Amino acid sequence: MLEVQDLGIRFGGLHAVKDVTASIPAGQITAIIGPNGAGKSTFFNLISGFYQPTSGRIQFAGEDITRLKTHEVVSRGIARTFQTTTIYRELSVLENAMIGHRVRTRAGLLDALLRTGRERQDVQGSRDGAMAALTRVGLAAQAHLPAGALTQEGQKRVGIAMALSSDPKLLLLDEPAAGMNPEETVNLMALIRELVAGGLTVALVEHKMSLVMGLADQILVLHHGQKIAQGTPAQVSRDPAVIEAYLGSHAHGGQMGQTTPAETTLQKGGAHA
Numbered sequence: 397m398l399e400v401q402d403l404g405i406r407f408g409g410l411h412a413v414k415d416v417t418a419s420i421p422a423g424q425i426t427a428i429i430g431p432n433g434a435g436k437s438t439f440f441n442l443i444s445g446f447y448q449p450t451s452g453r454i455q456f457a458g459e460d461i462t463r464l465k466t467h468e469v470v471s472r473g474i475a476r477t478f479q480t481t482t483i484y485r486e487l488s489v490l491e492n493a494m495i496g497h498r499v500r501t502r503a504g505l506l507d508a509l510l511r512t513g514r515e516r517q518d519v520q521g522s523r524d525g526a527m528a529a530l531t532r533v534g535l536a537a538q539a540h541l542p543a544g545a546l547t548q549e550g551q552k553r554v555g556i557a558m559a560l561s562s563d564p565k566l567l568l569l570d571e572p573a574a575g576m577n578p579e580e581t582v583n584l585m586a587l588i589r590e591l592v593a594g595g596l597t598v599a600l601v602e603h604k605m606s607l608v609m610g611l612a613d614q615i616l617v618l619h620h621g622q623k624i625a626q627g628t629p630a631q632v633s634r635d636p637a638v639i640e641a642y643l644g645s646h647a648h649g650g651q652m653g654q655t656t657p658a659e660t661t662l663q664k665g666g667a668h669a
């Protein structure tokens with residue numbers, strides 16, 4: 397579904413993503429893991445058009461999307477959540493999802509809020525799209541509550557609904573389980589599985605190894621911007637280069653997995669897979 401070839405971006409002297417060739421197959425869950433600063437979020441920023449690559453190509457559903465702008469990428473069927481999603485706590489859950497819809501389609505945030513001029517006629521369409529997205533994440537009954545009244549997990553679901561409201565084929569989730577407790581994490585995993593069962597393709601960046609190992613069909617491992625492994629959870633968890641990358645970053649105080657040492661986390665995950 398999505399193919400990247402020799403993808404790279406430099407920030408001054410720093411190669412945040414370098415020569416990455418990888419694919420995200422349709423109908424699967426692909427996890428992107430790697431120590432902090434490995435280039436995971438940057439990889440998503442490249443795919444979603446937030447950053448322009450300094451080298452390489454991105455193909456989606458057979459089309460070259462390398463130079464497209466964010467809204468053009470969205471219209472092709474790629475949506476994303478952010479590591480920290482901005483939720484308007486005073487607005488209703490539905491209004492938040494509608495803003496997601498309109499920001500991701502053609503109207504700006506101001507238009508969405510003010511509903512001026514020709515934008516007015518699109519409100520119903522946005523409302524329908526947003527409501528459908530809320531139904532998919534299990535928030536239909538909470539649509540009229542203020543978003544700030546939801547639990548942490550509920551607010552994460554709003555963030556996912558905001559992305560789903562453009563009805564994407566590929567959904568990119570950047571650390572969806574951050575800040576969640578184990579029970580919420582399990583619920584989130586179930587939601588992601590449901591979405592994929594419904595035909596969505598998902599790629600996610602995640603630190604929680606239990607989630608990654610229990611959910612992903614394939615894992616792409618980045619380290620210093622480069623791909624060091626790609627394979628099933630079982631393959632990746634016993635890959636010497638991966639173990640080395642995680643141990644190395646642990647030795648230097650980097651964050652990996654959760655609070656447990658990476659080796660343990662990886663082995664535990666491997667046993668799960």
Ligand SMILES: Nc1ncnc2c1ncn2[C@@H]1O[C@H](COP(=O)(O)OP(=O)(O)O)[C@@H](O)[C@H]1O
Nearest residue numbers: 407410412430431432433434435436437438439
């Ligand atoms: N806009 C930017 N300008 C300069 N450096 C950046 C920018 N975005 C990311 N980086 C750098 O690129 C590297 C990879 O960052 P990031 O993709 O956020 O890592 P990860 O998500 O894997 O933790 C880091 O060294 C980060 O500081």
Ligand SMILES: [Mg+2]
Nearest residue numbers: 436437438479
């Ligand atoms: Mg990141």
